[in-house]
Structure formats: structure tokens, C-alpha cells
Amino acid sequence: MATGRNHRPATRSRGIPEATVARLPLYLRALTALSERSVPTVSSEELASAAGVNSAKLRKDFSYLGSYGTRGVGYDVEYLVYQISRELGLTQDWPVVIVGIGNLGAALANYGGFASRGFRVAALIDADPSMTGKQVAGIAVQHVDDLETIIDTNGVSIGVITTPGGAAQQVCDRLVAAGVTSILNFAPTVLSVPDGVDVRKVDLSIELQILAFHEQRKAADALSGAAAPGPAAPAGDRGEQGPDGDIPAVMPA
Amino acid sequence: MATGRNHRPATRSRGIPEATVARLPLYLRALTALSERSVPTVSSEELASAAGVNSAKLRKDFSYLGSYGTRGVGYDVEYLVYQISRELGLTQDWPVVIVGIGNLGAALANYGGFASRGFRVAALIDADPSMTGKQVAGIAVQHVDDLETIIDTNGVSIGVITTPGGAAQQVCDRLVAAGVTSILNFAPTVLSVPDGVDVRKVDLSIELQILAFHEQRKAADALSGAAAPGPAAPAGDRGEQGPDGDIPAVMPA
DNA sequence: TCTTGTGAACTTGTTCACAGCT
């Protein structure tokens, strides 16, 4: 996958692999949970298991950040939380706008995990005049006519698009023109953006189609494979699941 | 990520790379749009551009499916739509259950893209008794007590979890025990599943954190890099964006 | 003795560039 990092291609001394960046939030979540339970220290094995990856990968990932562990002991939880937060840029506050306040937009606005990690919903924007002024998650919806002003006065650099597919490119263009340089796109559309703008795409129907592919293959395997080991699940060991792993996800601008 | 495909590791003759599988839905969407405009044939260059990937990758991807193009001409749109649909298992109907009918669950239930491509919402399930019987997207919500019966009578093999994080593992265990073998998890939790069960995770807060990382780096680059090329976007060419490529995505309830 | 940190091997994915077919 190629997460688009097209700007300034050279001069990157301490480049952290994209796959690693994609896992840092996962580690951070696991570490935060440990921190809340006042666990002082954790081994790569334990943390890896909590994050659903294997320990060699985790150690390699951390090695790109520096040497924050202690041999024979493990990692200091609080210290690691801080280092990863800093690396991800979560020690600062990121104002975010959500454009398109339908079912999904409202769901995201109500999502608590937002505020918890450096993100703040600065504004909700919708094109429907009848939505203007309505309170969603305690925030008044504003009309899309004011998009540029909202972006500007709030210093927003991250936008979330939850409009229907047909409106997404247009909204995207306006966001970018107004100064937004990172976009999380929930609309089922491929967005065109200028160089230097990052787009990440979240697409439910694509996820389901990928599951269907594997599901179909399991069914085929069950038919062809002679002696089926058991009903559905042989109850083997627990598998790993990655945020990325497979599908990559982002994209370059 | 590693989409857990732990079952039957060997004996896979016609293995399609995971990265390719992740892009097939993207091609399918672009092809469907062409089909609706009655475009009979398309070149790898055109289709790649519509899907937001480069043409060499697209041709390589299609080569894993077989030789469905015509040299000097391109690909027959209708034929390709059929072949990809078949490969993804979308020529059959997949009943899906959504567990956890909060904001997000309701948003997904209302999502039109579901039915359009082989997926059918067979049931909505929630643990809150006051939700039972309520209509969401034209479907009556059922109580989680009946989960096993619902899975069984509808022959469901794909489940979507949109519960709060705390309930996700428990719901997952019951889904798996009832026979579900593919799970799309929106809860901010790493799910443990037996071998043979696929889990895909969509996590909004992770997506935002990845964007924040890149955003932070752009800011750092702008400071260090002497002459800034322009305001925000140099208005370069249009980049590619992958579904997978990197991380997938949605989120927690 | 225990666990990190990492070179090296390996696997997966991407891009190139061109032969081969229409």
C-alpha cells in the first residue's frame, strides 16, 4: 500500500514505516488500558497479545521510535504512552469538521472516542437548510455555505466526509481550497486531491465484500477438503488481526 | 492486517493475493458505474484512473483472475463485472446481522450500499429490552437473547458488531458459537476468535490518529523546509488512493 | 536468567518494461 507521502520525498532521515504508523494507535489503546489499571511495566509479549499482533513485530515497530524498553524487564507503560502520543501528534489538539450530518455523521459526532485522544469536533456541516441550527451531540449544525469561514476561524486541518457519494468530491474540493490537508472519507467515492493532501477511506461495503470473498472460499474448502475437521470452528488458537495488515489504507494525494 | 485466514494453510492452488482481493471491490464499483452509463469496453488505463490505482497494478490484479481482456482493445465491462462479482462471492445472497443498534448500528442498517451488492440485513439485534420491537430502517429490532435462533434460522455467516467495546468480545463469542465465521468489528476492541473465523476491524479513532501523524509531519516539514512552495497545496497532480493499501476503517460505538 | 533490539532471511506487494496478441 502506499500511504501517500508524496511531499518532500527526500530528506527524511527518521522515516517510520507506514505499516508501523498504522499500528501505533493500536499499541496506544492497549497501553492506555494498562495505564488505567495502573500497570507500571509490560513486556513485548504481553503488550503484543493485548494489541493482537506478534511480539517480534511490536519490538521492531518500537525500534523505529527509539530504544524505550529495558532488557530483561520490558517497557514502562506511562513513558511509552507519552512517546507514542507524541509521535502520533496527539499531544496537541486537532479540531475536526464533519461534513454531512446524516445517520453516519451523527453517529460519528456522538462517538466519544473522539475527544479522548486529541480530537475535537469543531463543527458539524450539512447542505440541508432544514438541518441548520439543529443540535447533534450538543453541537449546532451549520450550513455548508459557511464551510470556508468555519475552517478558517477554527484552524481546521482535518475533515471528515460523510455525505452521499455524489457530493463528496465537491465537498472535498472546498475543504482543500479552504486549507484542509487531511481527509477521512466515508463516502463510496474515489476522491481526487492535490499533492500534499492525505486521504484515508473507510468503506463498509468494501469490507463486507472482502469478508464475502473469504467466506466463499471457506465454503469451497469445506466441500472439496475431504474429511472436514469438525463443524465450523476447530477451536484452534486465537488469530491475530491487524488494522492494516491487509488492506492498506490510505492514500496519497 | 492479517485477515485471519488460518484454516487450511496449504493446498491453495489459485491463491489470489490479499492485496488484490482488497482492491477488487474498488474495481467493481468503478465498473458498475461504467456499466450504468452503458460503456461497453474500458482500457486498463481508464479503469485504473477511475478506481484510483495505477494501470500496471490493475493489470497484474486481473491477471490473477485469468485473462479477461483483449489486447489492443481493453476489457469488456459487463463480463468483468460478472467475473469479479463471482470471484468475490457476490453472485449469492449474504444474510448479515448487525448487533448493537446505537447510532452507528442504525446508520449501517440504513446504509443503502448494503442491499445493492449481495448483502441483506437479516436482523438487527440489541441488548436493550426497550429497543426490542422498534423499527429501524424498516426492520424490527430483536433482543440479544434470541441471537442464536436468529443466526440459525437465517443461515447467517457474517456478523457486524457495533456494540460498545465492553460488550464486543461477548457478542463475538456468541456469534461464533452460533456459526458465524466472518465478523466486521466496529468496536474499539481486539477480538479473540478461533481459527477459521475472519475478523475485519474498522476503527475511526485509529484512522484519525494516522491522519494526525501525517498532519504533524507536514507541519514539521513546512517549518524545516526552507522555501515553502506555496500556501497549503501546490496543486499538483491527482494521486492514487487505496482501499487497502493501508488501513481499513471504521469505528466504535 | 529474562527480555529487548536488530541484522539477516524471507514473504508479500509494487513497478517496470516489453513480448505477444488483436
Next chain:
DNA sequence: AGCTGTGAACAAGTTCACAAGA
């Protein structure tokens, strides 16, 4: 002449396995 299909080069990511250090 044009575009697909693909071997081969390349790049990214993962896993192994063990030396180094606490």
C-alpha cells in the same frame, strides 16, 4: 498501432533467531 499479460527487478513488510544488556 495499441493494449494486455507477465517475467524480472525492486520495495516494503514480516519473521527468525540471537547477541547484548539489565
